[in-house]
Amino acid sequence: MAEQHTPRSLIVTFYGAYGRPEQGPVPVAALVRLLGAAGVDPPSVRSSVSRLKRRGFLVPARTASGAAGYALSEEARELLADGDRRIYRSAGATEEDGSWLLAVFSVPEQERNKRHLLRSRLARLGFGTAAPGVWIAPGRLYEETRHTLDRLQLGGYTDLFRGEHLGFAPTAEAVSRWWDLAAIAKQHEEFLDRHGPVLREWSNGPDLGPERAYRDYLSALDSWRRLPYADPGLPAALLPADWPGERAAAVFAGLHERLRDAGAEFVRG
Template identity: 50%
Template structure:
């Protein structure tokens, strides 16, 4: 869910193995009680062009971060999603696959905070979380987002346990200043445009390849779909669904969203069939397979 450092560099669009594993678990593990055998993860990561050593190393990092926990099922070594990871993925589902673009009628959500210097680590955590959620910065200690993010933001702030330093308000723009100018000041729209451009440039050829010829089979659809979802995941967070009438006339976020939806409809089914062919037998005679 982290943003690429240079959105105009095509190489930056290649997803790290750790993010690909998060996508694998989010897309396919939850129908297997959140668990996948190590053998299955390594096999599926190989289909994504990741070697076994890099896959195992990434799994270990996710375990250290508290997102995966090791456990055996029917004697097979594997990793399951932690409760924290399940919550994160559930929230991500709504943002990634069910995002609704805001309108002015939704109003705005303001988060105002003042964290003492003695707790600067918690202040950094708060700023990082607000950035991850797609908030813009009005002034030091005053952050803003479309009003539709209220429930998600409240849950995130409760997890940080920092309520004694934070207040959350619903607001509307009443007077003074052009709201379009304000949005340009509060969010880095050029950066967002560059992220969308990178996604479009990478996946428009994928759409053209399969709309002009035969539809993809599972082996071809699986890597294309998992990589696309991984690349897309950051975009609905970087752009929190800002109202279209406050964005530049050449805004390319809508084209990127339509491209994502079209490719998802085309690829998700055969990609899932490919993954299930690997995952369904994962507990049968899997002990010692790795």
Template identity: 50%
Template sequence: EPAKLSDGWAMAVFSVPESERSYRYQLRTRLSWLGFGNIAPGVWLAPGRLLGDARDMLVRLGLSDYVHLFAADYAAFSELPETVSSWWDFPAIEEQYAGFTQAYGPLAAQLTEQRDIDGAEAFRAYVPMLTQWRRLPYLDPGLPAELLPADWNAVAARQIFQQLNEVLAAPGLRHVQEVTGLSEEPPGSGAV
């Protein structure tokens, strides 16, 4: 789900002494996983809604002493859509979405025609599809739609995921329950 431009930005500014440079690598890695883009050395930016997640992550990992977090607005001096594309690697993100679409688009098209889906077949398709999909939200910062390329391919990939999730999840779960003998009811919720 794209962020709203009106929500502003989360900005992380950090400085790590050379003697502790492993923290610098850890900060870069974690901020990028969270969806931050690198706008200058030690300066990272993300949609404003990620501010709380960034704060929690930095405290949890003991990295908060090295970072200043800001809630920010973009004020002036360049066209934001062009500038933003230099802060995030759009081609790499689009390549991942394209790979998902190529891998699972034909299956989504096929399953719209199919009425009854075998549980084992659903499970076999669902697990690798979900595994591949789960990486994508970490690569995609969820930037406001106005800042994305007009042909941003995340939209098509998201539709394929939602369609396959809707069609495969329930029969796949039933298959797992049949094989394992486990139900989806939490322990202790059954009648005595």
């Protein structure tokens, strides 16, 4: 079945790739044209931009020529900067010290919306569940976790601990309870099935031009950007044999190297 990219997700992905502050506000007409090249019709672009504006992700801004456009909000800039460290991580670049990070939180009942936000944010950071109310992640995620919780003003509800796993079950067995490894592996395999052939086509065939590079890169980035959060980057010794995560990361790295700058030519045009 063909992969589905929602208009709102593609717009967020576009801004992450080509709409950073140094590029200036993106004119509305350019957004319509560029998202149209990715298969999004003009009404869907406009309605998705309106929703992103209401959520505080985009803010109205004028371009240097005075045209109406949209730029990233300060919060969106921070969000994308946080994501860069994971999304553009090179295959095999994970550093491990063998420690685990535990997050335990307590939120008053009258603020249960923050409890939901905490749970969803920890899950999006890649935490697994060690026990009810006890979340776990590789120790190297401490700085990112602390920064994220501080930014969302959730640190006051949370205690963080760093330690080692001492049993009783082998750590590899415990990891398979803390995370749904089969579901994560399936996401990697789906990425490989869809985007692996695209990389081979670009590697083995003629140059397909800036527009095709832009379209293929936007699609790959939109698919990939969630995976480094679903997969916390566990040590290979704790994962099943033939884990597809590094192969998927290598395919994305190859597409990024080949297509990102070529796609920028189409955006500038």
